[in-house]
Amino acid sequence: MRGAVVLFLSVLLPAVSSVVSAAMPDTQRLQQLADSQQWQHLLHYRLHPFTDRTMSQNDSPEFFLAADGKRNLLSELTTDLQAFLHTGLADNESAQCRFPARYFWLKQQLPEVAFVDQPCPEFTAWRDELDAHYLTLIFPASHINSPSSMYGHTLVRLDREDESRSKLLAYSVNFAANADTTDNELVFTWKGLTGGYPGVVSVMPYYVKTNEYQHMEYRDVWEYRLNFSKAEVDQFVRHIWETDDTFFDYFFFDENCSYRLLALLDASSERADMTDDFVLTAVPVETIRALQKNNLVAYSEYRASAASDMEHKSSEAPVAVLNTARELVESGLAIETLLQPLPQQQQVQALELAHAYARYLAIKKKQANPVLRARTIALLSARAKRPVTAGFSEIPVPAYRDDEGHLSRRAGIRAGALSGDDQAEFVDLRFRAAYHDVLDLPQGFVPGSQIQMGKLDVRVWDDGDVQVQHFTVVDVLSLSHRTFFQRPVAWGVSGGLDRFNGREAELHGFIHVALGRAWLNSAGRFYGLAETQLRADNQFDKGYQWSIGPRLGWLWQGRRLQAQLEANWQPLSLGDDTDRTQLSAQLGWRLGNNVQLRAEASRQWFEQDSAETAVNEVSAAVQWYF
Incomplete structure (x- = not known):
């Protein structure tokens, strides 16, 4: 409907422009309005970062009355103003009805112009409904x-x-x-x-x-x-x-x-x-x-989400209540029979947790079926018969909002050295466009989560050589841990360019995909993943290596201290029979809301035809978030 209005107006305007031109402000005033910040905002004009041209980001022709309105602020303003001055159209057919924000703003800027408000009952009814x-x-x-x-x-x-x-x-x-x-x-x-x-x-x-x-x-x-x-x-x-x-x-x-x-x-x-x-x-x-x-x-x-509410209540319920809640949903036994061993308040706790778990299965796991639906209704009925409160505390507000975490971009400088079969010193200049890794400051971020994009390390060796050491296009890691009711899959995917440890190591492309499990306890987050790695470069026997093996690790995300140990072994491969193993350790220390010190150490083993080489790398870095 509104597209038809714009088409109608674009045809009609040339015929009426001579009628309204006498009421138009002078060209200098029109240019001043067209250049104003607010008119550009109304038309979504922005400087394009690559073409260095200013144009509207709206890509629909219906958003403009002028033929060149997407790229010409003055032309669109002049055409719109002519249309706003036109009267006598049917209800809802005027340009005022199609572009009420532009019309309202121009009325404020041009009080000397004799605008006549046109009837817009469709817009008025919509606005009043909102x-x-x-x-x-x-x-x-x-x-x-x-x-x-x-x-x-x-x-x-x-x-x-x-x-x-x-x-x-x-x-x-x-x-x-x-x-x-x-x-x-x-x-x-x-x-x-x-x-x-x-x-x-x-x-x-x-x-x-x-x-x-x-x-x-x-x-x-x-x-x-x-x-x-x-x-x-x-x-x-x-x-x-x-x-x-x-x-x-x-x-x-x-x-x-x-x-x-x-x-x-x-x-x-x-x-x-x-x-x-x-x-x-x-x-x-x-x-x-x-x-x-x-x-x-x-x-x-x-x-709080339904999942957060369920996990909070689970943390306050005794094991007997948790087991009963799961049985209430997963078994076909009578509800009252399962509840009978529990005291009255624990019965209520089990019923509320069972209802939350049933919703989780129905929505999150897409297990909606007539049996589960009937069981959920029966659980609600049993809960309604018990006036006792469950006694759960209110779910606490997180100590940090998402926007109170570290800033999204990161830059740093790292100094380190190689030892073992290859010895050298280096300095890395580091930049990351976004967003967070598991060793970053954890406040305000999902625990065990990692999302990195546009991560670049440029290395300067002790002899003056400069090279790209790493470039990560994307690196996503989810170490969501298992709980009593939830069994998420831990997973990771990453891709980009990388080098092995070593002064003469060549750059290669890579894609890594991993699936597994993660567990959380008072000692930290433990995880085990099966990871497959695809590398491509002429340094590999057939131009590539596709391998698979275990990736095991431990992660600690404290307020000031962050630490990670990880072992990765890739014994099964195609395209290149080199057996590769890596052991790494990282330590982060918070200096401020957006400053961190980090120490890193890794050892890589390369075994081929019973010959083994190893290269160690140690480094220390300071990084800023901005």
């Missing part, structure tokens, strides 16, 4: 076991004036890739990285997104109330209407959900100018920091 008085940024926290969600996500909830009403019934604004549902995670990731999907702005009831992120994906949620005035909220709503039925090319690294929401907020407030800080990457947690930097966050609140 009934937005406040804006709240919603951050479903990073979810390491879902590759498409590993950075986290943001959306905006439109809260009503009466805050006693359920927030689940409010509406929310979301930006996401309009992905093909038949695409698997690999295809989704590739298209997301390369702009293969159109990104669209959508408005939907908040409970729909809550079900998706808090229950279906079992993610904790942070809410950030924005201190936007009612006038700014109204402009935000107008601008959302303008972006409907249009699209922006979606890029996972930069033009993603969080970046686009910042752009929508920029377009709604003269106080906001945040998107220019994000050129090549836009990590969701960094966009929250941008809001705080601009003093646009009033306060924050924590909403």
Whole structure:
């Protein structure tokens, strides 16, 4: 419908331009408005980082009235202004109805122009249904076991004036890739990285997104109330209407959900100018920091996920209650028979945990079936018959929010030496574009999680030679541990360029994939993975080596001290019969919120035709997060 309105206006305007030209401000004034920050924000104009051209990031022709509106701010402003002055069209057919945010802003800038408001009943009814008085940024926290969600996500909830009403019934604004549902995670990731999907702005009831992120994906949620005035909220709503039925090319690294929401907020407030800080990457947690930097966050609140609630209750329940809760769901025995040995309060605890576990199986494990559904209803019925409280404490708010962790980029300098069969000294200059590894400062991050992209080490040897030592395109590691009710798979995937230890080692390409298990206790996090490694370079007998073997490790993530021991043995291989083993140890020490010292040591063994060589590498580094 709105696309048809734009097409109609674009045909009509040439015929009416002579009628309205007398009412137009002079060219100098129009140019001044076109160059203004807010007009650029309304049109989503940004400097392209590679072409050095300023143009709109909106890729839909329906977003412009001028033929060259995507690249010409003045042309679009002039054409829009002519359209806004035109009267006599049918209800909902005017340019004022299609672009209410632009119209409202131009009315404010040009009080001397005799604008005549046109009837827009469709927009008015939609705006009144949203009934937005406040804006709240919603951050479903990073979810390491879902590759498409590993950075986290943001959306905006439109809260009503009466805050006693359920927030689940409010509406929310979301930006996401309009992905093909038949695409698997690999295809989704590739298209997301390369702009293969159109990104669209959508408005939907908040409970729909809550079900998706808090229950279906079992993610904790942070809410950030924005201190936007009612006038700014109204402009935000107008601008959302303008972006409907249009699209922006979606890029996972930069033009993603969080970046686009910042752009929508920029377009709604003269106080906001945040998107220019994000050129090549836009990590969701960094966009929250941008809001705080601009003093646009009033306060924050924590909403625990169903999984966090279940694990918290499990930590307070005795073993007998845990075993009974699992039997209540997994066995076909009568509920009252299973509960009979427990005291009254423990019966209630077992029933509440059993219900949470049944939901976990139904949603997370996709085990919804008539038997489980009937059992869940029976558990709720048994709980309703017992007025005793379970006695569980409130789930505590995390000591750190996600946005209170270290900053996303990292730079460092490392000095080290080789010993053993090869001896040399070196200095590494290190940079990482994003985001976190398991030895980084852990506050605000998912324990046992690692997501690194764009990690580069450039080495300067003691004789002056300079070379690329490592370049990691992506390195994801999830050491999610087993609990009483949850049995997640630990996994890792990485790819890039690397060298073995050694002064004369050659650069090779690699892809590593690992699957296994992780366990957590008071001594730290232990893990065992089966890892397959594919390396490619002419240094291997057939130009490649494909190997498989165990990867075993221990990880400690303390507030000040971080430590890791890891052994990797690759005894089975194709393409090159060299048997490779590595033992590594790393130690991190927190100096400040964004400064860390790190010591590293590794030993690599290479065995071929019963001949063995070994190279040791030790180093110390200081790194800064920014």
